[in-house]
Amino acid sequence: MTDRINVGILGFAHGHVNAYCAQWREHPEWGIDAIAGWDHDAARLAKAVEDQGVQAYADVNALLQNDTIQAVVVSAETSLHADLVEKACEAGKAIILQKPIALTMQEADRIVTAVEKSGVPFTMAWQMRVDPQNNEIKSLMESGTLGKIFEVRRRHGLPTHIWPNFTELWHVNPDYNRDIWADDASHAIDFIYWLLGAPETVTAEVDTLFDPRVPMDNGIAIFRYLGGPIAVVSCSFTCAAAENTTEVVAEKGTIVQNYGDVPSCNVPRPADACGLKWYTTDKSAWTCRRLPVHRIMVHASVVWQNPWLHFCTSSALP
Incomplete structure (x- = not known):
């Protein structure tokens, strides 16, 4: 198993993904680097580049063709999930998908079919x-x-x-x-x-x-x-x-x-x-x-660090 993984962000609509990126940046010892981002919203992408230091991609296909990226976080708006997951599966990337999975059963079935056909590691971001x-x-x-x-x-x-x-x-x-x-x-x-x-x-x-x-x-x-x-x-x-x-x-x-x-x-x-x-x-x-209680319940990446690395570089469940 590799000691580090590079992650691409497919959409910054979900605010949680900014917390993930910030935690990974603050903890390089975790071995997870968010290096690239795409968003159909140019202003939101520009803000992510400024805040997270990722390389901006205007074309999602170009990001997915980057062979140095092993995994993607799909955090675009829900209606875009099925298309983005299908593209990520075709590119052979491990996928972490924000909730909910889709807007319709048909879209959800497309996601299931694409994941099963490609065999890529896949999980939902259930914090x-x-x-x-x-x-x-x-x-x-x-x-x-x-x-x-x-x-x-x-x-x-x-x-x-x-x-x-x-x-x-x-x-x-x-x-x-x-x-x-x-x-x-x-x-x-x-x-x-x-x-x-x-x-x-x-x-x-x-x-x-x-x-x-x-x-x-x-x-x-x-x-x-x-x-x-x-x-x-x-x-x-x-x-x-x-x-x-x-x-x-x-x-x-x-x-x-x-x-x-x-x-x-x-x-x-x-x-x-x-x-x-x-x-x-x-x-x-x-x-x-007396277990930790986070002031805002969005920083799940703090406890995802080891499961993320193992999941994204193997076929193990997260």
């Missing part, structure tokens, strides 16, 4: 899967310590209603994306899938409650599993502040996670606040696990 607290929750659930799991609830949100100019961003432009609930609730939904697998049924109620220019800003989805558990995803993108993020109700105890999304991370909290704790009936007491 909740690399969060230390979430990994502790998963380990507790799988260890059997809590017995049978009855219910899992995940709350997730953003304060988009007070963000300046959010109504002008690509996230709410139907040419590029669907709606904010479909776009960002995908994180919480993947969290449930990661913990529990595919459900038997899904029921959802989603509505526009604040600004019609930002459709589908609040919603709840219920996931039923044969014989249990029941899972609930509650997402509000008009949420200015919060605290609790996750609850797991089980036969022998309960897990409580706080401060796991932007509204809960970006507001003041008590100095002794516990981000993750669990109660077990055998001890009749709470255990507090």
Whole structure:
């Protein structure tokens, strides 16, 4: 396995990718270098060149023909995902794709077909899967310590209603994306899938409650599993502040996670606040696990460093 990889960025629409590039630049010992970037938006590309120091490509095909680039991050607008993934597969690049995968099942099927045909390493950038607290929750659930799991609830949100100019961003432009609930609730939904697998049924109620220019800003989805558990995803993108993020109700105890999304991370909290704790009936007491809680939950690359390098240079899963 090589000691370093060069990465190309296909679109800077998702702000997360700027955090990735900054972390890689600040930590050369990780062995990951973002060296090139493409974007259909010339102004956004110019800003990325200035901020990240990447070489600008006006033609995405030219970037993909650069043999010194081993991997790409596809972080363009959602409607462009299928075309860009197909091109990257043809070029033999390892691919990290931002969420959600696509706007339609047909586009998603194109991505699956291209990846399977080419055999390139591929993964989605699901940042909740690399969060230390979430990994502790998963380990507790799988260890059997809590017995049978009855219910899992995940709350997730953003304060988009007070963000300046959010109504002008690509996230709410139907040419590029669907709606904010479909776009960002995908994180919480993947969290449930990661913990529990595919459900038997899904029921959802989603509505526009604040600004019609930002459709589908609040919603709840219920996931039923044969014989249990029941899972609930509650997402509000008009949420200015919060605290609790996750609850797991089980036969022998309960897990409580706080401060796991932007509204809960970006507001003041008590100095002794516990981000993750669990109660077990055998001890009749709470255990507090003081794992890192990032002020903003976008810097997943901090804990992706080794998986990234291994994934992008081998056929191993990330």
